[in-house]
Amino acid sequence: MNTDQKRMVLVVEDNAPMQKVLSLSIQKMDYDYAIAKNGREALDLIESGDVSPDAILLDIRMPVMSGLVVLPKIRTIIPSVPVIMLTAFGDLETGLAAMKAGAFDYLVKPSSLEKIRETLEKAFSYREIMEMKAEEERKREQQRLELEKRVESSYQELGDVYGKLKKMNLQTAYALAETIEAKDRYTQGHCERVRWLSSRIGKAMSLADEEIEQLEYAALLHDIGKIGIPDSILNKEGPLNERERQIIRMHPIIGAQILSTVEFFEKAAAAVRHHHERWDGKGYPDGVEGERIDHLARIISLADTLDAMATSRPYRRALSFDEVLQEIHLMRGIQFAPDVVDVFFAADLDKAYLEKFREEVRKKKDKP
Numbered sequence: 001m002n003t004d005q006k007r008m009v010l011v012v013e014d015n016a017p018m019q020k021v022l023s024l025s026i027q028k029m030d031y032d033y034a035i036a037k038n039g040r041e042a043l044d045l046i047e048s049g050d051v052s053p054d055a056i057l058l059d060i061r062m063p064v065m066s067g068l069v070v071l072p073k074i075r076t077i078i079p080s081v082p083v084i085m086l087t088a089f090g091d092l093e094t095g096l097a098a099m100k101a102g103a104f105d106y107l108v109k110p111s112s113l114e115k116i117r118e119t120l121e122k123a124f125s126y127r128e129i130m131e132m133k134a135e136e137e138r139k140r141e142q143q144r145l146e147l148e149k150r151v152e153s154s155y156q157e158l159g160d161v162y163g164k165l166k167k168m169n170l171q172t173a174y175a176l177a178e179t180i181e182a183k184d185r186y187t188q189g190h191c192e193r194v195r196w197l198s199s200r201i202g203k204a205m206s207l208a209d210e211e212i213e214q215l216e217y218a219a220l221l222h223d224i225g226k227i228g229i230p231d232s233i234l235n236k237e238g239p240l241n242e243r244e245r246q247i248i249r250m251h252p253i254i255g256a257q258i259l260s261t262v263e264f265f266e267k268a269a270a271a272v273r274h275h276h277e278r279w280d281g282k283g284y285p286d287g288v289e290g291e292r293i294d295h296l297a298r299i300i301s302l303a304d305t306l307d308a309m310a311t312s313r314p315y316r317r318a319l320s321f322d323e324v325l326q327e328i329h330l331m332r333g334i335q336f337a338p339d340v341v342d343v344f345f346a347a348d349l350d351k352a353y354l355e356k357f358r359e360e361v362r363k364k365k366d367k368p
């Protein structure tokens with residue numbers, strides 16, 4: 001990453017006026033840029049080391065070598081550099097196909113300066129996380145090798161996640177949820193309670209069985225993206241600074257990317273991406289509001305927040321159950337979807353949740 005220098009964006013675009021618009025926008029944001037007219041030129045620049053971009057804007061339709069052909073080649077050479085596809089209006093499907101092939105995001109041409117800036121900033125944060133993660137993985141690998149010398153270790157690499165996902169069943173999903181909870185030590189049992197409550201809300205809303213299935217997976221794995229967040233930030237005692245907050249806020253995007261590698265999880269991936277969105281549009285990572293928020297995510301959001309408020313975290317004590325319910329009433333139509341809140345109370349899920357919570361506390365006490 002160009003830390004001392006300005007950040008650099010490689011623009012791969014054949015259309016001269018569009019090159020001009022993009023390069024001027026990037027200049028306005030005070031980033032550096034380089035231009036390639038097609039995929040072949042971009043590859044030459046990257047392979048020769050003439051440019052080392054922090055993000056790439058890649059047009060899809062170009063002569064010589066198109067964006068979709070060059071994308072996998074770029075991903076092989078510089079995997080930690082996020083690639084943002086440029087798609088024509090009305091060609092959303094190609095943009096989505098590119099994301100499946102490993103693109104970080106896509107922009108529909110022409111995009112506003114604000115939209116380009118927002119997308120680039122997200123891409124830079126993502127790049128930073130990928131590099132921190134790679135550094136952690138290097139360290140972890142070193143530790144692992146040392147450990148192996150002494151004992152036959154059953155140390156599990158986080159890289160196994162993808163393999164496990166492909167052979168996914170509920171049991172492996174639980175194992176993955178435990179991996180997240182092991183990383184984030186304040187959240188024991190949280191993922192399972194969120195699954196339990198989301199599923200009950202979904203059933204009370206008469207969702208179809210397949211939707212309930214995706215809802216349960218998404219709820220159980222909603223924080224799977226935390227696997228990509230450095231431990232030093234995740235378990236930091238005391239308040240986070242702005243930069244660290246931004247990095248933590250990437251976890252829905254990373255989680256959705258992990259799940260989207262498996263076709264079966266397409267719906268769950270969309271729900272994971274939106275689980276921190278708010279009804280009033282003040283959530284993250286996309287800041288979408290109301291009905292534009294994934295409908296399964298609206299359910300998970302309520303279950304997740306409720307359980308988080310009812311348990312203590314490093315930065316605050318647990319609220320009393322009455323306080324939690326009051327907060328949910330208060331945030332109806334602000335943070336939470338009104339119909340989800342209504343169903344939650346109408347189906348007496350407040351009482352059911354409290355009963356489950358108390359049961360867990362009792363069980364914990366009984367354990368020697």
Ligand SMILES: [Fe+2]
Pocket residue numbers: 222223251275276
């Ligand atoms: Fe989360």
